[in-house]
Amino acid sequence: MIDYERDLNEAQFEAAASTDGPLLVVAGAGSGKTRTIVYRLAYLVESGIPASSILLLTFTRKAAVEMLERARRLAEHSYGLPKLSSSEPLLDPRPFATVQGGTFHSYAYSILRIFRPQGYSGNLTIMDNHDILAAFQHCREELKIGKGDRSFPKNQTVNALLSKSRNKEMPLEDALRRDAPHLFMHHSAMEELTAAYARYKREKSLLDYDDLLFSLEEVLLTRPEALAYCRGRHKYIMVDEYQDTNPVQARIAGLVAGLDPPAQRKPEGTPDGFRGNLMAVGDDAQSIYAFRGADIRNILDFPKIFKGTKIIRLEENYRSTQHLLNLSNAVLENAAEGYAKHLFTRRGDGLKPNIVRPLSDRSQAAHAAARIIELMRSHRPGDIAVLFRSGFHSFPLEVTLNKLGIAFKKYGGVRYTEAAHVRDVLSFLRLVLNPMDFTAFCRMAELSRGVGVKTCLKIYQTALSGDGEKAAEMAARHPELAGDLAFLENARRRELTPVQLLTEIIEHYTPRMELLYPDDYPRRAQGLEQLIQIAAAYKDPDLLAVDLSLEDPENREEGAEALTLSTIHSAKGLEWNAVLILDLVEERFPSRHAMVRPEDYEEERRLMYVACTRARTVLELYVPSSLYDRSGGGTMPASPSPFVRELSPSLYRELQEGWDGALSEKRRPAPGNRLGGNDFSRPPPVSKIVDFHTHAARNRSLPHEDDNAAAEPEAPPVGPDACGFCRHRIFGRGKIVQHLPPDKVRVNFPGFGLKVIMASYLSMEDG
DNA sequence: ATAGATGGCATTTTT
DNA sequence: TGCCATCTAT
Numbered sequence: 143m144i145d146y147e148r149d150l151n152e153a154q155f156e157a158a159a160s161t162d163g164p165l166l167v168v169a170g171a172g173s174g175k176t177r178t179i180v181y182r183l184a185y186l187v188e189s190g191i192p193a194s195s196i197l198l199l200t201f202t203r204k205a206a207v208e209m210l211e212r213a214r215r216l217a218e219h220s221y222g223l224p225k226l227s228s229s230e231p232l233l234d235p236r237p238f239a240t241v242q243g244g245t246f247h248s249y250a251y252s253i254l255r256i257f258r259p260q261g262y263s264g265n266l267t268i269m270d271n272h273d274i275l276a277a278f279q280h281c282r283e284e285l286k287i288g289k290g291d292r293s294f295p296k297n298q299t300v301n302a303l304l305s306k307s308r309n310k311e312m313p314l315e316d317a318l319r320r321d322a323p324h325l326f327m328h329h330s331a332m333e334e335l336t337a338a339y340a341r342y343k344r345e346k347s348l349l350d351y352d353d354l355l356f357s358l359e360e361v362l363l364t365r366p367e368a369l370a371y372c373r374g375r376h377k378y379i380m381v382d383e384y385q386d387t388n389p390v391q392a393r394i395a396g397l398v399a400g401l402d403p404p405a406q407r408k409p410e411g412t413p414d415g416f417r418g419n420l421m422a423v424g425d426d427a428q429s430i431y432a433f434r435g436a437d438i439r440n441i442l443d444f445p446k447i448f449k450g451t452k453i454i455r456l457e458e459n460y461r462s463t464q465h466l467l468n469l470s471n472a473v474l475e476n477a478a479e480g481y482a483k484h485l486f487t488r489r490g491d492g493l494k495p496n497i498v499r500p501l502s503d504r505s506q507a508a509h510a511a512a513r514i515i516e517l518m519r520s521h522r523p524g525d526i527a528v529l530f531r532s533g534f535h536s537f538p539l540e541v542t543l544n545k546l547g548i549a550f551k552k553y554g555g556v557r558y559t560e561a562a563h564v565r566d567v568l569s570f571l572r573l574v575l576n577p578m579d580f581t582a583f584c585r586m587a588e589l590s591r592g593v594g595v596k597t598c599l600k601i602y603q604t605a606l607s608g609d610g611e612k613a614a615e616m617a618a619r620h621p622e623l624a625g626d627l628a629f630l631e632n633a634r635r636r637e638l639t640p641v642q643l644l645t646e647i648i649e650h651y652t653p654r655m656e657l658l659y660p661d662d663y664p665r666r667a668q669g670l671e672q673l674i675q676i677a678a679a680y681k682d683p684d685l686l687a688v689d690l691s692l693e694d695p696e697n698r699e700e701g702a703e704a705l706t707l708s709t710i711h712s713a714k715g716l717e718w719n720a721v722l723i724l725d726l727v728e729e730r731f732p733s734r735h736a737m738v739r740p741e742d743y744e745e746e747r748r749l750m751y752v753a754c755t756r757a758r759t760v761l762e763l764y765v766p767s768s769l770y771d772r773s774g775g776g777t778m779p780a781s782p783s784p785f786v787r788e789l790s791p792s793l794y795r796e797l798q799e800g801w802d803g804a805l806s807e808k809r810r811p812a813p814g815n816r817l818g819g820n821d822f823s824r825p826p827p828v829s830k831i832v833d834f835h836t837h838a839a840r841n842r843s844l845p846h847e848d849d850n851a852a853a854e855p856e857a858p859p860v861g862p863d864a865c866g867f868c869r870h871r872i873f874g875r876g877k878i879v880q881h882l883p884p885d886k887v888r889v890n891f892p893g894f895g896l897k898v899i900m901a902s903y904l905s906m907e908d909g
Numbered sequence: 910a911t912a913g914a915t916g917g918c919a920t921t922t923t924t
Numbered sequence: 925t926g927c928c929a930t931c932t933a934t
Binding site for chain 2: 709
């Protein structure tokens with residue numbers, strides 16, 4: 143049996159054992175949130191609640207799968223294997239097998255398949271990003287909007303703004319005023335485009351991501367049988383990462399859990415009206431999705447909306463050492479709004495976090511790689527992660543790792559499902575399931591030579607008007623297309639499992655792929671193998687197709703054995719022994735786009751908090767002094783992120799890159815000894831980097847260390863007694879403040895502050 | 910009408 | 925840099 147009181151702390155236990163009524167669990171980072179949810183699942187099931195009446199809504203499907211998997215292991219461990227001969231009623235060997243789990247989007251789709259939204263008939267098709275852009279392009283050509291007008295926003299921009307306005311539930315006009323005032327002049331054309339886009343979707347039974355949510359809400363509000371169905375089926379709702387829900391999602395959760403729609407609600411609110419079982423789990427300090435409409439008020443107002451909410455706080459941290467927590471807590475301390483969060487741990491102090499100051503983003507990559515190699519001696523690659531604000535921040539590191547042959551997987555950035563060949567195969571799959579899937583049809587048809595958008599549209603329109611024969615005739619004029627259609631026809635006739643179906647599609651498609659991608663088709667073929675692996679988990683090809691459109695399958699692909707590179711957003715909810723955070727400089731982190739509105743800035747701070755709290759024992763913050771910036775025409779100075787500047791030096795250890803490329807601990811002037819020249823016995827280099835950018839270094843004609851030689855400078859151009867001004871390749875002109883025998887000087891560079899630099903790398907300047 | 914090519918652009922985060 | 929959108933020759 144499961145011993146809840148042994149395995150959980152008091153607060154966790156209370157959360158797990160509070161089965162009925164509204165419940166808000168404010169779970170600090172690393173406070174055992176997943177554990178609590180898993181044990182609560184077990185508790186519910188042990189209380190006799192059928193697992194099939196539990197719905198677990200998570201932020202990603204991956205999170206749901208992980209939790210259910212952990213629940214299964216807990217059950218296995220606690221109950222053992224079922225004894226077949228026992229006369230006792232057997233426990234289900236997989237007690238959680240029927241718990242429903244997934245994202246709001248996939249839940250919405252599962253309901254909308256049964257209860258179609260108003261105006262939609264036939265199979266619903268989920269649009270992915272490419273489909274959406276193609277739709278906008280189509281509409282704008284049709285309406286001749288923005289033609290030849292350079293100032294008119296691109297499809298991507300239009301889509302982003304529209305989606306934002308929908309998620310925040312504000313008129314497009316207001317969203318423009320707020321986020322893109324320079325586009326405000328186009329607001330009426332954009333409204334027009336938006337209307338055309340909506341028509342387009344309806345005509346072709348297409349739903350974009352936002353439609354899934356709004357359509358579900360509409361169905362729940364307008365069709366009592368749909369609401370009754372959902373409520374009858376799921377009586378216990380758990381929502382993970384509640385701080386990142388947007389208003390529709392919160393309303394959907396409330397509706398399904400039993401909250402009456404506003405129209406039916408009594409004027410005084412919901413005094414005793416709410417009888418549902420809804421648990422929200424989240425952390426206001428980790429709310430990082432406001433940009434897509436997440437509303438932190440959902441979690442703050444939860445107790446007001448659901449009267450009688452029990453609030454439980456989880457503040458004991460089981461993940462990180464105390465030194466790491468001190469730094470994370472400090473990040474929040476400077477928040478504009480006072481978050482009452484103070485994480486503590488009983489794990490012990492551990493090591494202080496390191497702040498590493500490389501001279502450039504290039505050497506940042508080299509140092510990070512060197513550090514990773516060092517860490518891999520005592521950690522598995524899967525226990526190490528490099529995090530960054532934006533996808534492209536990891537590019538230099540990716541290059542370095544590739545050179546060194548260090549395998550990594552990257553999350554965030556280019557997505558697997560967006561790879562062209564995967565989308566091709568997916569189109570075939572979708573067309574087998576739904577012959578009228580317009581976007582899939584276009585994608586497949588355009589693989590044939592001589593077929594473009596116009597032809598696609600014509601054939602599709604003909605088919606839509608019911609004249610299937612004529613459409614087939616038109617298609618037959620293109621032999622390749624005809625072959626594809628015959629293939630689809632054949633595949634449809636047979637009842638194939640998802641795996642069989644995909645196998646046949648890939649077989650059919652492979653010759654095409656070899657023509658299309660002569661340079662790298664073997665690699666792509668390998669990627670398609672993965673698709674088949676993924677398909678093995680599905681019985682219903684329809685659900686497979688939807689999931690492939692909704693999420694990145696790479697996320698659940700095999701082992702955690704590779705080093706992780708990830709945006710902070712994608713790292714949410716995960717943890718590693720060692721975490722390196724890159725590019726902690728102004729303009730990058732916080733993102734320069736977040737410097738306008740204070741609330742955006744605060745979200746960056748929470749992002750920093752999320753990043754720091756991913757680490758268990760090792761945390762390193764990288765603060766390069768310069769960045770390569772192509773638009774700025776080369777290497778530009780960079781100032782440390784305010785999130786780093788704010789930190790008290792007592793919280794971390796500081797490593798600085800000398801001009802010889804080695805890292806050494808920064809000397810902090812002892813109190814009362816600020817310029818004392820005698821105690822500069824140099825601490826041993828913490829990690830000496832091999833120059834991974836040899837050719838780059840040569841191009842810049844920088845001397846670099848041999849592997850065995852301690853760098854001995856050549857005759858210094860800056861003499862031992864020199865004073866006054868000098869010049870440095872990156873920092874520019876600076877004033878020599880102090881000599882550090884035998885071979886270094888301390889220089890004050892305007893904009894960079896004091897630097898300790900090998901004298902041989904400086905040239906004299908006239909005062 | 911299509912396909913291939915050129916040229917211009919901007920570069921946050923995700924379901 | 926790589927992605928789009930538009931242009932141009934077929």
